[in-house]
Amino acid sequence: MPTVPAVPGDRISRIATRVSTIELLFDLVFVFTISRVAEIVVHHPDWTGVGQAAVVLALVWWMVDAYAWLTNQTAPDTTFVRLALIAAMAGFLVLALAVPEAFGATGVLFGAAWIAVAVIHAALFIQRGGRGAAGRMLVVGPANVLVGVLLICSGFVEGPIDWVLFTLPFVAFLGSALLSARGGFDPGVSHMVERHGLLMIIAFGESIISIGVTASAHELDAALLAGIVLAVGVVAALWWCYFAGDDRRAEEAMSAADPRRRTGLALTAFYLEHLAMIFGLVLLAAGLHDLLAEPTHAVPLPAALLTGGGAGLYLLADASYRTTLRLGPAGWRALGAAAATATAWAGVAGSGLLQLALLVAVVVALLALERAGARRTVRDRSTAADTAGAVG
Known part of the structure; x- marks a missing residue:
């Protein structure tokens, strides 16, 4: 009979098995986000509009998915975690409001909102995600904040440099993904599949x-x-x-x-x-x-x-x-x-x-x-x- 690797003791009670109601509330903001991304394409149905929509959605989805991983690794079963998720939900709403003009007038707001949700995410993961995940987050979290800084900088420029600042974050995402894949996270399967199905x-x-x-x-x-x-x-x-x-x-x-x-x-x-x-x-x-x-x-x-x-x-x-x-x-x-x-x-x-x-x-x-x-x-x-x- 094959040996099943033991789950570290500090994570047995943390890994979520089902999606909670606070997560369902949190995900409602994503409905508005998708609407705002679609607005970019509706108003600019050309390659530039489609490209901007793709980049903005990929950026937002990185953080939406990051929160899905957070609540996968630690059940949101305390008042503190729930309040933090509600604060992040407000940050995501501001982020969504800035989406249509993220490459223009609301670029600074887009980046600032990104930093807010990234900081809350990293803090919760480091505190609640277990030793291995917390160790990885000490690197991934600052990388996510750096992404927000790049996005804020994009709000002060136009043209090709704007595109460079919006695409540089994907280098950080690749590094974070490669680091995460080396260990520290062990996804709770039932929760992971259910949460993404709901999204x-x-x-x-x-x-x-x-x-x-x-x-x-x-x-x-x-x-x-x-x-x-x-x-x-x-x-x-x-x-x-x-x-x-x-x-x-x-x-x-x-x-x-x-x-x-x-x-x-x-x-x-x-x-x-x-x-x-x-x-x-x-x-x-x-x-x-x-x-x-x-x-x-x-x-x-x-x-x-x-x-x-x-x-x-x-x-x-x-x-x-x-x-x-x-x-x-x-x-x-x-x-x-x-x-x-x-x-x-x-x-x-x-x-x-x-x-x-x-x-x-x-x-x-x-x-x-x-x-x-x-x-x-x-x-x-x-x-x-x-x-x-x-x-x-």
């Missing part, structure tokens, strides 16, 4: 909110109602990709992984690949904003690309996530990503309704093909087992 629900919810906000600004005629139904169908189909068993399989895969590899796997699967999935949903929401304005007309090229490309990016990242944790075949999702992106031509040459109908068809088809393949695999294994039994 994905928030991202899906923002897409639904975008549909509702756009629809409320126009007359509710038959064409718009059809567009709403199809848009909800797209979001629901993408939700199905994530929650039709992959969440359960992710927990099993993380539990079965070598504890020495678990932190690295979590950083790849739950920071990088979840970030890409969420950004895909942000692009989709931004595209739907213009597509639903006149769903029976040809879609402007930027909106068509955002809608199809957003769904495609989500599916490609989901395929990568499946591959990282070996959750199941990823080929159909990769093909679905290409097909979803290609629906942009239908929006430009036809209408928004046609593009949405094709998007629904693409995702439903790949799910059906995956399910048929899974059934065939089970049937083949059963046949092989029966044959082996007969021979024996």
